[in-house]
Amino acid sequence: MTATTTGEKLRHRLNHFVTLKDWLWLSIWISGILFIWIWNLIFLNSPALHQIENGFLNTIIIAAMVILIAAGLGWGITLIDDILYRRFPRMRIALGFLINLIRSVPQIVGTLLGYVLLTLLIQNKILTSAPLILFSMALIIAVFLFLEIFDLLRERIAHFRKLDFYDAMLVCGISEHFIINREIILRSSPMHMINKLIGIFGGAIFLLCSVDFIISVGLSTEISPVDLPVTLGSLLAKIDSKQDILAIGHSMTHWNYMIKLPFEHLQGITVASLIVFTLLCIYQIANGYGRRHRL
Amino acid sequence: MRPKIIEHLASVIFIGIVFLVLFAVWGPQKKAPSYQYIDDIKAYTQLGFLDMSDPEDLALLHETLDYYEPDNKPIHDSLVAEIKSYMRDLMLANTSSPYLSAELDINKLISLLVMLFQFAIIYILVLILTAYGVETFAIYRFIRLQQSGSLFGSIKASFHDLITTSDWQNKLKQAFFIIRKLLRGLIKGLSMLTLFAPAYVIAYSFKTRFDTDSVVLMILLSVISNGLLITYTQKYFTFIMSESRKGYVQTAIVKNLNRSYRFSTDKGIRLSSIFRIRKRFPGHIFGHIYQNVRFQYLSTLKEQASFLITGLIIIEMALNIQGHLCYELMQNILYKNLAIVLLIVFGIFVIVKLTELSIDYLIFTQQRKIDNKK
Numbered sequence: 001m002t003a004t005t006t007g008e009k010l011r012h013r014l015n016h017f018v019t020l021k022d023w024l025w026l027s028i029w030i031s032g033i034l035f036i037w038i039w040n041l042i043f044l045n046s047p048a049l050h051q052i053e054n055g056f057l058n059t060i061i062i063a064a065m066v067i068l069i070a071a072g073l074g075w076g077i078t079l080i081d082d083i084l085y086r087r088f089p090r091m092r093i094a095l096g097f098l099i100n101l102i103r104s105v106p107q108i109v110g111t112l113l114g115y116v117l118l119t120l121l122i123q124n125k126i127l128t129s130a131p132l133i134l135f136s137m138a139l140i141i142a143v144f145l146f147l148e149i150f151d152l153l154r155e156r157i158a159h160f161r162k163l164d165f166y167d168a169m170l171v172c173g174i175s176e177h178f179i180i181n182r183e184i185i186l187r188s189s190p191m192h193m194i195n196k197l198i199g200i201f202g203g204a205i206f207l208l209c210s211v212d213f214i215i216s217v218g219l220s221t222e223i224s225p226v227d228l229p230v231t232l233g234s235l236l237a238k239i240d241s242k243q244d245i246l247a248i249g250h251s252m253t254h255w256n257y258m259i260k261l262p263f264e265h266l267q268g269i270t271v272a273s274l275i276v277f278t279l280l281c282i283y284q285i286a287n288g289y290g291r292r293h294r295l
Numbered sequence: 296m297r298p299k300i301i302e303h304l305a306s307v308i309f310i311g312i313v314f315l316v317l318f319a320v321w322g323p324q325k326k327a328p329s330y331q332y333i334d335d336i337k338a339y340t341q342l343g344f345l346d347m348s349d350p351e352d353l354a355l356l357h358e359t360l361d362y363y364e365p366d367n368k369p370i371h372d373s374l375v376a377e378i379k380s381y382m383r384d385l386m387l388a389n390t391s392s393p394y395l396s397a398e399l400d401i402n403k404l405i406s407l408l409v410m411l412f413q414f415a416i417i418y419i420l421v422l423i424l425t426a427y428g429v430e431t432f433a434i435y436r437f438i439r440l441q442q443s444g445s446l447f448g449s450i451k452a453s454f455h456d457l458i459t460t461s462d463w464q465n466k467l468k469q470a471f472f473i474i475r476k477l478l479r480g481l482i483k484g485l486s487m488l489t490l491f492a493p494a495y496v497i498a499y500s501f502k503t504r505f506d507t508d509s510v511v512l513m514i515l516l517s518v519i520s521n522g523l524l525i526t527y528t529q530k531y532f533t534f535i536m537s538e539s540r541k542g543y544v545q546t547a548i549v550k551n552l553n554r555s556y557r558f559s560t561d562k563g564i565r566l567s568s569i570f571r572i573r574k575r576f577p578g579h580i581f582g583h584i585y586q587n588v589r590f591q592y593l594s595t596l597k598e599q600a601s602f603l604i605t606g607l608i609i610i611e612m613a614l615n616i617q618g619h620l621c622y623e624l625m626q627n628i629l630y631k632n633l634a635i636v637l638l639i640v641f642g643i644f645v646i647v648k649l650t651e652l653s654i655d656y657l658i659f660t661q662q663r664k665i666d667n668k669k
Contacts, residue, residue: 097309101310206521
């Protein structure tokens with residue numbers, strides 16, 4: 001009887017877990033990464049594995065920094081925008097104009113130009129420590145991604161301003177700063193923020209890998225891999241990784257070659273699959289989270 | 296609409312002025328390079344066993360110098376930095392590309408404008424294709440969901456039947472059904488991975504070299520890769536889902552509008568009408584949902600266009616497609632030709648602004664229609 005109850009409970013929990021798509025995809029992502037790591041531990045040579053580990057960790061660390069910076073920037077600019085809205089409406093137009101300018105610069109162009117600036121700083125020995133370089137890379141990317149947070153918070157504030165509760169709180173003598181920061185942003189919008197930040201995390205990985213790939217392929221004499229921390233994008237641009245990826249296309253026409261892919265072309269396949277698998281999982285996590293909280 | 300036009304125009308003028316100032320301050324400073332350690336540089340670059348354009352060899356030289364002369368580390372740093380500049384300048388001198396010299400003459404300007412025009416054409420084509428793809432796939436997905444529920448749900452139900460039923464014929468039928476659905480899920484999963492793969496991952500799976508004739512491949516990659524199609528299809532699908540739950544849909548059902556989502560029935564939806572460019576669903580409840588969703592999608596189109604242009608730039612740069620605008624941009628960043636870099640970035644900025652203006656105009660006209668102003 002107890003066994004049945006335990007079994008039923010387990011089945012019920014499993015059924016419930018499957019419906020929580022965000023948690024399901026998070027566990028799929030972590031399990032997938034662990035599986036890839038164990039496979040590489042067995043079949044890949046140690047220096048290459050060490051590079052992949054470094055590349056993956058750097059990518060994740062930079063993307064995590066991007067979400068923190070984007071959240072801070074988005075929140076900060078929203079507060080400035082709100083102060084201008086209440087006190088200096090004409091200056092708010094100027095802020096809106098500047099923000100729309102950033103919006104109109106394609107993210108990749110802005111990031112690339114930011115990287116050129118970063119390289120100049122590295123070459124002139126202004127930036128030397130690795131954590132500072134990682135932070136600068138994250139900052140450059142965050143400047144072009146924080147607008148999503150800004151738009152969201154501005155929308156939320158505008159929405160709550162229309163409701164009676166906003167006026168009621170004002171009548172009670174609560175300051176507007178308090179209402180916006182605590183009641184609207186901290187209490188009523190954390191789920192919206194988290195959902196956006198998950199999306200930004202994916203966007204940051206995509207942008208970072210793309211910029212590093214472009215730099216390693218096209219600007220390698222200007223910005224050498226010695227200067228910038230290794231990421232999944234720069235690892236993918238290496239000639240042996242590119243040959244490994246080419247083997248995927250080869251195996252499409254030569255099916256028997258497919259079995260060799262996870263053994264003989266492991267480095268490139270691992271890097272490519274880490275990028276693609278991570279992007280897919282993060283998209284699904286954001287989607288699942290949004291659906292679960294009806295955002 | 297006038298404030299929008301003024302805003303877009305003002306930003307183009309503002310960026311134009313900023314770029315002119317940047318060029319005036321840093322542009323004309325380019326002069327013939329002079330090297331402090333030219334004798335050492337020549338000696339080291341002539342060593343047969345070291346390739347000074349290779350960062351690893353350069354790092355090796357740096358470490359060796361530091362090892363043998365630990366007191367001269369600052370001099371070694373400057374020397375290595377100068378070797379880097381020397382190798383870059385040497386490469387620039389050897390290149391035959393007409394776009395890589397610092398001066399901007401009329402021929403180069405015309406060539407760049409032609410490239411910009413070509414880029415704009417590809418961009419518009421891809422934008423139309425992705426907009427059509429997003430709309431079509433989202434509608435198809437919604438209708439399929441109305442017809443048969445989710446893939447996971449149907450597999451779960453069949454699995455339950457497989458376990459509970461005692462009839463072997465039925466068990467076999469359910470098992471086949473599950474295998475078929477699982478195969479469909481596998482194909483769907485592989486397609487999802489392809490759709491989320493960055494363009495350069497897909498491209499380098501098939502080719503190692505990309506020439507100027509790769510325009511078709513570029514368009515195809517822009518549509519299917521970088522997660523563009525799937526992300527915005529999902530957004531469109533979410534719009535349809537939330538619209539289909541609104542009150543007016545229930546009212547329309549009460550008023551006896553067609554609501555069957557079967558393809559083959561008279562009161563259902565024709566499969567061909569989903570794939571049409573101008574989609575129409577006369578007499579069907581979905582026609583009203585579609586009209587409202589289209590308007591909501593217009594504001595997302597701006598974001599989609601911005602993401603698309605980023606994807607296109609990534610493709611041109613990552614695949615090193617010579618003779619294309621973004622390849623030239625990358626090369627000119629490499630050789631620090633500020634005038635050409637600013638000109639190309641300004642050109643791309645104008646394309647983005649024109650897109651935003653066109654979408655704002657579309658939203659404006661649609662809004663007037665909704666408000667019954669004209």
